Amino acid sequence: MELKSEKEIGSLRVAGRLAAELLDACCREAKPGITTSDLDVFAAEWIKSHGAKPAFLNYRGFPAHICVSINEEVVHGIPGSKKIRVGDIVGIDVGLFYDGWCGDTARTVAIGQISADAQKLLEVSRQSLEQAIQAATMGNRLGDVSNAMQSVVESAGFNVVRHYGGHGIGRQMHEDPHVPCLGTPGTGMRLKDGLVLALEVMANRGVAEVSHKPDGWTVLTEDGSLSAHFEHMVAITSRGTEVLTRI
Ligand code: MG
Numbered sequence: 001m002e003l004k005s006e007k008e009i010g011s012l013r014v015a016g017r018l019a020a021e022l023l024d025a026c027c028r029e030a031k032p033g034i035t036t037s038d039l040d041v042f043a044a045e046w047i048k049s050h051g052a053k054p055a056f057l058n059y060r061g062f063p064a065h066i067c068v069s070i071n072e073e074v075v076h077g078i079p080g081s082k083k084i085r086v087g088d089i090v091g092i093d094v095g096l097f098y099d100g101w102c103g104d105t106a107r108t109v110a111i112g113q114i115s116a117d118a119q120k121l122l123e124v125s126r127q128s129l130e131q132a133i134q135a136a137t138m139g140n141r142l143g144d145v146s147n148a149m150q151s152v153v154e155s156a157g158f159n160v161v162r163h164y165g166g167h168g169i170g171r172q173m174h175e176d177p178h179v180p181c182l183g184t185p186g187t188g189m190r191l192k193d194g195l196v197l198a199l200e201v202m203a204n205r206g207v208a209e210v211s212h213k214p215d216g217w218t219v220l221t222e223d224g225s226l227s228a229h230f231e232h233m234v235a236i237t238s239r240g241t242e243v244l245t246r247i
Contacts, residue, residue, distance in 0.1 A: 016244030019103025055095030146183025
């Protein structure tokens with residue numbers, strides 16, 4: 001596990017801000033009738049025109065620039081010919097490198113009018129990430145952060161995904177520690193000055209269990225229920241916790 005200096009956090013702030021701008025742009029572009037592949041092309045051009053490099057493309061063989069996961073798709077959806085439709089919830093996860101530092105952020109957006117159930121899932125998942133950010137302060141433990149996510153999601157009658165989570169981030173997209181979406185307060189590593197984490201909430205309307213599409217990447221809810229994904233990068237320091245991917 002690597003702790004970052006003030007200067008390094010400054011570099012991550014720039015990369016995080018750029019990733020946040022890319023995510024905003026992709027969310028604005030996610031309109032009914034366009035394909036997830038159209039969205040990927042848009043992201044590819046955006047990344048290039050801003051002097052950044054895609055973080056997901058070719059990562060362990062991932063074939064696209066962003067992940068787009070619709071409705072029962074949890075995370076890691078591969079952009080393709082599927083069209084975005086009114087009533088969908090669309091999870092967009094973006095990652096880029098700028099000047100050698102990684103920015104990684106995600107959120108799930110509503111396309112037009114969505115069901116009350118879907119709306120509640122989005123609100124609860126967003127709130128879960130906010131609570132996790134509140135818990136991610138110097139001196140707290142990793143289990144406090146994970147438990148904050150889990151508590152909000154489970155209190156609403158939903159479930160967090162067990163097998164995926166957040167991560168440390170820096171010059172590498174995925175660094176130690178792994179940050180699960182569930183945990184026990186007062187357990188796990190103590191959060192130290194200079195720790196930068198990408199906190200990720202993955203919440204399912206139904207069961208926690210997931211399965212995979214034959215494409216080897218797309219994660220699905222096992223019962224076909226809706227799923228939402230929100231991710232922010234945070235820098236934990238003695239001066240407080242800063243969200244690096246909030247505009
Ligand atoms: Mg991530």
